[in-house]
Amino acid sequence: MKILPLARVQFGAMVVLALLTLSACALLAGLPRLVQGSFDANLHQSLRAAMASQVDLAVRVESRSRQEDLREPSQFAARDQRFRSILPAALRPVVGPVGTGTGHMSAKTWGTPVQGSGGMTFVNLGWLSDAERRVRWSEGRAPGAPGTMTYQGATITVFEAAVVEEARDKMGLRVGDVRVLGESDHVAVRIVGLFAPKDPADRYWSHHPDVLRVTEVQPPGKLDLERHTTALLSDGGLTALSGEGRNLVYSWVLPVDPAAPTSLGVPDVTRAITAYGRVVGLQPGGGSQYRLETGLPQLLNGYLAALSTARTVMFLVLGGLLAVAVGVIVLAVHLLADRADEALALARARGGSLRQVAGAGTALVALAVVPATLAGYALSWLVPGPVLPLVHAGPALVCGAAVGFAAVRMALAHRAPLRERRDDVAASRPSARRVTLEVLVVGLALGGAYLLRTRGLAAGTAGDDPFLLLVPIALTVAAALITIRCYPYPLRLFVRLAARGPRAVPFLGLTRAARARSGSVLPVLILLPALAVSVFASVIAGGIAETQRLASWQDVGASLRVSSPIELPADAVARVRAVPGVELVVPAQTASVQLGFGGERADVIAVDLGQWRRVLDGAPISVPAMPAAGAGVPALVSPELRGRGTMDVGWQTRVKVAERGVVPSVPGFFARGKFLVVPYEINERPTANTLLIKGDADAEAVARAVGRPRAQVSSQAESLAAIESAPLTGTVRVVLLVTTVALAAYALVAVVVTLVIGAADRARALAFLRPLGLTERQAQGLTVLEILPMILVTALVGLALGLGLPAALGPGVDLSAYAGGVAVAGYSPGLATPALLAAGLAVVAVLGAYAHTAISRRRAPGAALRAGELA
Structure with missing residues (x-):
C-alpha cells in the first residue's frame, strides 16, 4: 500500500502531529540538560564560596x-x-x-x-x-x-x-x-x-x-x-x-x-x-x-542533601510534562488514525492483509513522528548542560509511545474487513474487579499523602524517598478516576431540572454530556494532569519568589546596613542621615563579649528594638519588642543561653544582664550560636559600629557618606538580586515558567483535538436535529452544553489538585536551595494563573463549538447520515 498519497491527503493532521512531537522532544531533552547544568553551576558556585582549606x-x-x-x-x-x-x-x-x-x-x-x-x-x-x-x-x-x-x-x-x-x-x-x-x-x-x-x-x-x-x-x-x-x-x-x-x-x-x-x-x-x-x-x-x-566530602554531601528534594520536585514537574506531552501526542495519533480509517478499511476490504493495513497506518504515523523526534532531539543540543539518560530516553519514549499506540490501534480497528462498529450501543457497566481496583488506587493515594505528611521523608533518603515520587502520581490518577466516575451524577441533576424547562436545547446538550461513556471522555482527562502540574509549578514559583524576598531581608536585617570593625564617628552618622533616600538611621553596636569570668564568649548586639521595628515596617520580617526592665539590664538571649537568668557580661565594663526572653535568631546578624540582644545604652559611652537604615538610598552613596574604607554596606535589594541571579535559582524560574506555558498550550491543544475527534459524531447528531427545526444558534448552544461540562469539571479538579499538591506533599517539598537557604514554609497561591488557565480552556471550548457548528452547517445531511437513517 502506498503511503505518500495517503500522507498528502492527511497532510494537516500529520503536520499537527509532527509539531507536537517536535516541541515535546525539544522540551523533554532540553529542559533536563538545563536543570542539570544549573545543578552543576550551583555546585561550582558553592565550592568557590567555601574556604579553600575545606575544598582542597x-x-x-x-x-x-x-x-x-x-x-x-x-x-x-x-x-x-x-x-x-x-x-x-x-x-x-x-x-x-x-x-x-x-x-x-x-x-x-x-x-x-x-x-x-x-x-x-x-x-x-x-x-x-x-x-x-x-x-x-x-x-x-x-x-x-x-x-x-x-x-x-x-x-x-x-x-x-x-x-x-x-x-x-x-x-x-x-x-x-x-x-x-x-x-x-x-x-x-x-x-x-x-x-x-x-x-x-x-x-x-x-x-x-x-x-x-x-x-x-x-x-x-x-x-x-x-x-x-x-x-x-x-x-x-x-x-x-x-x-x-x-x-x-x-x-x-x-x-x-x-x-x-x-x-x-x-x-x-x-x-x-x-x-x-x-x-x-x-x-x-x-x-x-x-x-x-579535607572538608570536601562534607561539602559535597551537604550540597546534595540540600538539593535532593528540590531536584526531585523539579523532575516531578518534568515527569508531568512528559505524561501530558505523550497524552496529547496520542490524541493527535488518534485523530490521524480516525481520518485514515476509511482508506485503510477500504484497502482491508479489497484483500489487504492485517499486517499490510496496520503496517501502512503505523508507517503513516512514523512518517510524521520519527523526523520530528530527530529534529527535536537535535534542537535540544543547543541547550547547554550535561547529557543525562533522560535526554535520550524522553524523545525515544515519545516516539515509541506514538508509533506503538498507532500500531496497536490499527491492528485492533482492522482485525476483520469492514468490521461494523456501533457508537449508539449502550456501554457496559464496569465490572466489580475494575471498581475494586479503582477504589484501591484512590485509597492508596490518600494513604500515601497522609503518611508523607505525618512521617516526613524516610531517614537517609532525602529527596529520593519513593513516596515523594509516587504520591503525586497516585493523587493525579485518583483524581482522574473520581472525575470519570462522578462527573455524570451532578449533570443528571441538571438534566432533570432542564427537562422541566420549556427549551429542548439545554436538555439535549446536558443529556449528551451526562451519557458520555468513560472511553469517550478519557482524552479530555489529559487536561487534569496538565492543569495540576502547571498550577503546581506556578504555586511553587510564587512560594520561591516570596521566600527569596524573605531571605534577603533576613540576610541584611534592614533596607541598608553599614557594618564597621571600628567605631563610626558622629559626623559619619550625620552624613549618612543626609543621603537622599534615607528615611531613618538606627545606630547599633556589635561585639564579642565574655560571659562570666571564664573563657566562654557570646556575640551581642546593642540596639533600640523599637526604632529597629520602625526600620522593618512593611518588611516580611520583624524583631520583638524589648520587655520592660527589671533587676539588671534586660536582654533577649539565644536558645543556647536559655534559662541562665542573670549573667555577668564583660564588655567595655562589667554589666549584669537579666534574661527577659528567647529569640531563635536576629535578622542580619545571628542565626545560631550564643548571642544576646541588649538596649543600646548598655555601655556608659554608647558607640555605634553598625547602622540600620530605612529607605531606598543608593548603597554606594551611603558608602561614600560613611567615608571608612573598612566599612561594608549591605543592601537588601542587592542581596535579593544575588539570590535571584544564582544559577540554580534562575534556572528553576525558567523551567517552571516554560513548563507552565507548555502545559497550558498542551491543554488547549487537547481541547481542540478532542473537538475535532468528536466532530463526526456531533455532526451526525446535528444532522438529525436540523430537519426537526434546530436553528444555527441552538446548534451552537447544544454543542457548547455537550462539551463544556466535562471541560469545566476537569479544569476545576485539575486546579484544585495543583493548588493542593504542595500541602499534600508537606515536608517532602523543601525548596530552600532555590530560596537563599531559607525553607519555603508557606504557599499562598495567587488566583491569576489558575483563572487564566480555566478561562483559556473555556474560551477555546466555546470557540471550537462555534467553529464546529459553522463547518457542519455547510455539510449536507447525507454527508453525515447513512442510507435509511431518515426513514
Whole structure:
C-alpha cells in the first residue's frame, strides 16, 4: 500500500502531529540538560564560596625527630609527586596541576611560646613553598639563611623571619627585634621584614590564617588575651627547622578545581576521597603516619542533601510534562488514525492483509513522528548542560509511545474487513474487579499523602524517598478516576431540572454530556494532569519568589546596613542621615563579649528594638519588642543561653544582664550560636559600629557618606538580586515558567483535538436535529452544553489538585536551595494563573463549538447520515 498519497491527503493532521512531537522532544531533552547544568553551576558556585582549606586535599605528617625532617624543597616536591601518583581515577580530573590554584607545600611549627612572655605570646615558624609570589615586603627585606647566637651559655639557631604587619601593631614585633622561642629547646628569631599579602582575598590564605593575621584567644580564667602569629622563613631557614624539640607539621596541599566536580559525579568523588585517605595512611613516612585532611566530602554531601528534594520536585514537574506531552501526542495519533480509517478499511476490504493495513497506518504515523523526534532531539543540543539518560530516553519514549499506540490501534480497528462498529450501543457497566481496583488506587493515594505528611521523608533518603515520587502520581490518577466516575451524577441533576424547562436545547446538550461513556471522555482527562502540574509549578514559583524576598531581608536585617570593625564617628552618622533616600538611621553596636569570668564568649548586639521595628515596617520580617526592665539590664538571649537568668557580661565594663526572653535568631546578624540582644545604652559611652537604615538610598552613596574604607554596606535589594541571579535559582524560574506555558498550550491543544475527534459524531447528531427545526444558534448552544461540562469539571479538579499538591506533599517539598537557604514554609497561591488557565480552556471550548457548528452547517445531511437513517 502506498503511503505518500495517503500522507498528502492527511497532510494537516500529520503536520499537527509532527509539531507536537517536535516541541515535546525539544522540551523533554532540553529542559533536563538545563536543570542539570544549573545543578552543576550551583555546585561550582558553592565550592568557590567555601574556604579553600575545606575544598582542597591536604596531606599532613608530623616530624618528631631529625631523621624525619625534610630540609630541602626538592624533598617536598618528590613526595608531592608521590601523593599525586596514587590519586584514584575519580580524583585526577578534580585535582589541579602542580603550581596552580591554591596548591603548595608548607612546614610550620605550632604552640611555640616566646621566652619570658608568661605563655601569652606565641611566634611560630613557617615555610611556604610559594611565599615569594604570594606576599610583598612592606618593610625590611626577605628572610635569608639562619645564623647562631649564644643564649644562657649555649649556641642556638637564629632564624631570619618576616611577620605580617598586624603583628607589629598588636604584638610589638618590629624589624630588627630578636625573640627567643621555646621553654626548653631554645631557638631565636630575628625579624628582618614585614609583609602584606598581594591579594588578601585570595582563597589560598584560608590555609594559613595564622600567617596572615594575629590570632587572639582568651584563656579560661584570664582577662588578658593570648596572641599567636606565624613568621615566614626562607628556603635556607627550612634547612635548620627540625621537629626535634618542637611541634612541626609538614603539609602538601593538592588544589581542587571548584569547577571540576559535577553533581552526578559527587558519589564517585566522595568514595574516591575515602579510598585515597586509606592509601595515604599506608605511605612510608618514618615514625609518623600521613593523614588526609579535607572538608570536601562534607561539602559535597551537604550540597546534595540540600538539593535532593528540590531536584526531585523539579523532575516531578518534568515527569508531568512528559505524561501530558505523550497524552496529547496520542490524541493527535488518534485523530490521524480516525481520518485514515476509511482508506485503510477500504484497502482491508479489497484483500489487504492485517499486517499490510496496520503496517501502512503505523508507517503513516512514523512518517510524521520519527523526523520530528530527530529534529527535536537535535534542537535540544543547543541547550547547554550535561547529557543525562533522560535526554535520550524522553524523545525515544515519545516516539515509541506514538508509533506503538498507532500500531496497536490499527491492528485492533482492522482485525476483520469492514468490521461494523456501533457508537449508539449502550456501554457496559464496569465490572466489580475494575471498581475494586479503582477504589484501591484512590485509597492508596490518600494513604500515601497522609503518611508523607505525618512521617516526613524516610531517614537517609532525602529527596529520593519513593513516596515523594509516587504520591503525586497516585493523587493525579485518583483524581482522574473520581472525575470519570462522578462527573455524570451532578449533570443528571441538571438534566432533570432542564427537562422541566420549556427549551429542548439545554436538555439535549446536558443529556449528551451526562451519557458520555468513560472511553469517550478519557482524552479530555489529559487536561487534569496538565492543569495540576502547571498550577503546581506556578504555586511553587510564587512560594520561591516570596521566600527569596524573605531571605534577603533576613540576610541584611534592614533596607541598608553599614557594618564597621571600628567605631563610626558622629559626623559619619550625620552624613549618612543626609543621603537622599534615607528615611531613618538606627545606630547599633556589635561585639564579642565574655560571659562570666571564664573563657566562654557570646556575640551581642546593642540596639533600640523599637526604632529597629520602625526600620522593618512593611518588611516580611520583624524583631520583638524589648520587655520592660527589671533587676539588671534586660536582654533577649539565644536558645543556647536559655534559662541562665542573670549573667555577668564583660564588655567595655562589667554589666549584669537579666534574661527577659528567647529569640531563635536576629535578622542580619545571628542565626545560631550564643548571642544576646541588649538596649543600646548598655555601655556608659554608647558607640555605634553598625547602622540600620530605612529607605531606598543608593548603597554606594551611603558608602561614600560613611567615608571608612573598612566599612561594608549591605543592601537588601542587592542581596535579593544575588539570590535571584544564582544559577540554580534562575534556572528553576525558567523551567517552571516554560513548563507552565507548555502545559497550558498542551491543554488547549487537547481541547481542540478532542473537538475535532468528536466532530463526526456531533455532526451526525446535528444532522438529525436540523430537519426537526434546530436553528444555527441552538446548534451552537447544544454543542457548547455537550462539551463544556466535562471541560469545566476537569479544569476545576485539575486546579484544585495543583493548588493542593504542595500541602499534600508537606515536608517532602523543601525548596530552600532555590530560596537563599531559607525553607519555603508557606504557599499562598495567587488566583491569576489558575483563572487564566480555566478561562483559556473555556474560551477555546466555546470557540471550537462555534467553529464546529459553522463547518457542519455547510455539510449536507447525507454527508453525515447513512442510507435509511431518515426513514
